[in-house]
Amino acid sequence: MTRLTRRALLGIGAGLVAAPAIAQPRAIRLMLDWTPQGYHAAWFLAAERGHFAREGLNVAIQRGFGSGDVVTKVAAGVADIGFGDPGAVVKHNAENPGRAIVNAFQYFDRTLAGVITLAGRGIEKPSDLRGKRIAAPAGDSGRVLFPAFARANGIPADSVTWITVAPPIREPMLMRGEADAITAFVSGAFFNLRALGAREADIRMFGFNAHGVDIYGNALLLPAELAQREPAMVRGFVRATIAGLRDALNDPAAAIAAVQAREPLADVPLETERMRFIMREAVLTPTVAQHGVGHVDGARATAMVAAMAESFAVPNPPAASSFMLTDFLPPAAERMLPAMRA
CATH class of the missing domain: 3.40.190.10 (Periplasmic binding protein-like II)
Incomplete structure (x- = not known):
């Protein structure tokens, strides 16, 4: 076994002290x-x-x-x-x-923002939203952007009735018929509606990017x-x-x-x-x-x-x-x- 002298040990210690500190992430x-x-x-x-x-x-x-x-x-x-x-x-x-x-x-x-509805609600194209009830939180991206979406699709922005709800409530309201449509990220609404029992073929999604609001x-x-x-x-x-x-x-x-x-x-x-x-x-x-x-x-x-x-x-x-x-x-x-x- 190699034996280190006291002087060698002190030298190692001095080297350790003198070494630069490792940068922290x-x-x-x-x-x-x-x-x-x-x-x-x-x-x-x-x-x-x-x-x-x-x-x-x-x-x-x-x-x-x-x-x-x-x-x-x-x-x-x-x-x-x-x-x-x-x-x-x-x-x-x-x-x-x-x-x-x-x-x-x-x-x-x-953007994934859009308007989502179900078959049987009389909404097969964006212009069919006139006179309909749309459920969404007050600050939802789709709701905030709806005036631009409405203008791009020839819909008077004030021709719909908004129902202000918490995010987890909008898809159940749509399923129960308490709202005719919702605004949401289509990536969330699509899967949430399916989890609630909606058939994929019955889900209608009007993504903003595909309907005149290319953001x-x-x-x-x-x-x-x-x-x-x-x-x-x-x-x-x-x-x-x-x-x-x-x-x-x-x-x-x-x-x-x-x-x-x-x-x-x-x-x-x-x-x-x-x-x-x-x-x-x-x-x-x-x-x-x-x-x-x-x-x-x-x-x-x-x-x-x-x-x-x-x-x-x-x-x-x-x-x-x-x-x-x-x-x-x-x-x-x-x-x-x-x-x-x-």
């Missing part, structure tokens, strides 16, 4: 838009498979309470980064220029001040997100297992189907196939700001270029996505 709080679901798997896999760690990040993921609410919570400092509605940023930034929020990564190329869906949002102060951190977070998303598309079973690890009551077949639905409708679009995930078209972004300014009655909306940022994206070649595996 940057702690980041990410707020989702809702409880963990299949489309959130990109961040769960980024954590599990070391993508965040390789970027020097230690990310704590917390549930949210709606994509619009995320903007308020991030602005208030409840989370550092949030997965929320960039449309809601229009009103927030107009009213809070000193606490502006920016979009660092456009995850959903299309962006949820994105990674954070305070402008944080983005300006730590651009390298934001770029790393975006890279890790894309890596996690690619892993989720290549291995859907692992993606849903990562969701179930955080939400034990998750229905695996349902969440798998929901994830496929959302990837098809909002992420793996022709635009993303051409330009890569995260691409922002200036004309579309400007149109979104105009639609939100009208819906929220914002007289001085911010320019789309002031918050719909692409500065943190890797090159397009690194943002191309694979098809989702079976």
Whole structure:
């Protein structure tokens, strides 16, 4: 056995003291838009498979309470980064220029907001909504955007009657016939109605993007001040997100297992189907196939700001270029996505 002298031991100790400290990972709080679901798997896999760690990040993921609410919570400092509605940023930034929020990564190329109804309610096309009762929470994205949807489809915005309800109540009300239609994310309403016994063939969905309101869906949002102060951190977070998303598309079973690890009551077949639905409708679009995930078209972004300014009655909306940022994206070649595996 090798024996170390007292002098050698002291030398080792001195070396340990003199060694530079190992940098600690940057702690980041990410707020989702809702409880963990299949489309959130990109961040769960980024954590599990070391993508965040390789970027020097230690990310704590917390549930949210709606994509619009995320903007308020991030602005208030409840989370550092949030997965929320960039449309809601229009009103927030107009009213809070000193606490502006920016979009660092456009995850959903299309909004999932829409009007949903059932067969037998006399609504087979958007114009049939005249005189109908629509149930939705007051701040629901689809309800807020309804004036733009109505204008695009030749419907007087005041020709419908709104019933204000809590989110869990709208689909049951539609099933019972207490409302003729609802506004919601189609990805939620479709599966909720099926769980309540509706036949798939009887569900009618009028997604806003397919009916004249071509706007962006949820994105990674954070305070402008944080983005300006730590651009390298934001770029790393975006890279890790894309890596996690690619892993989720290549291995859907692992993606849903990562969701179930955080939400034990998750229905695996349902969440798998929901994830496929959302990837098809909002992420793996022709635009993303051409330009890569995260691409922002200036004309579309400007149109979104105009639609939100009208819906929220914002007289001085911010320019789309002031918050719909692409500065943190890797090159397009690194943002191309694979098809989702079976």
